[in-house]
Amino acid sequence: MQISQNQINVMSLAEQDVIIQNAIFILEQRIFRAGPCLTNPEDVKSYLRLQLANPVKEIFACVFLDSHHRVIKYEPLFFGSIDHTTVHPRIILQRALETHSAAVIMAHNHPTGIVNPSVADQRLTKRLKDLLIKIDVRLIDHFIIGEGEPYSFAEAGLI
Known part of the structure; x- marks a missing residue:
């Protein structure tokens, strides 16, 4: 899904903050994805x-x-x-x-x-x-x- 510049321009700061928070969440899930824990x-x-x-x-x-x-x-x-x-x-x-x-x-x-x-x-x-x-x-x-x-x-x- 892609958001155009026009769509961004009409969004409130609160709406943009929600999108930014969702993007951060997705990035963290990818970056800190861990495999199985092998402890024994x-x-x-x-x-x-x-x-x-x-x-x-x-x-x-x-x-x-x-x-x-x-x-x-x-x-x-x-x-x-x-x-x-x-x-x-x-x-x-x-x-x-x-x-x-x-x-x-x-x-x-x-x-x-x-x-x-x-x-x-x-x-x-x-x-x-x-x-x-x-x-x-x-x-x-x-x-x-x-x-x-x-x-x-x-x-x-x-x-």
Whole structure:
């Protein structure tokens, strides 16, 4: 809906104020729209299972969170083959800064269905935790999605 200059000219200040207040309300709803709040591991696991249910290729994704652990953005960042994905830490750091994240949850799927972390998964997790903390972004967890219960690095004491 568009309002012409002539319509604005004949409106009272009170009518214009109502339109301005409605516009501010709409802008605030868009600007401060928050995603789901992920405050416990079960919520995160359910959320990620839906996002990474791809048995064909490995996908590495990040969930960027605000300071209240509300989802700012879920973003698949790297796509691989049936058993490997190359992850570039600088991209994760860049996206965390661009989204103004306070925290990150990393996740990837294992198309084999086996959720046990590899040595490479463990090294990557430690490296990214160490890098993210340098830019004041907390790594909350890293999940591996596969068949059955997702694997949580935090629950296993690896974060």
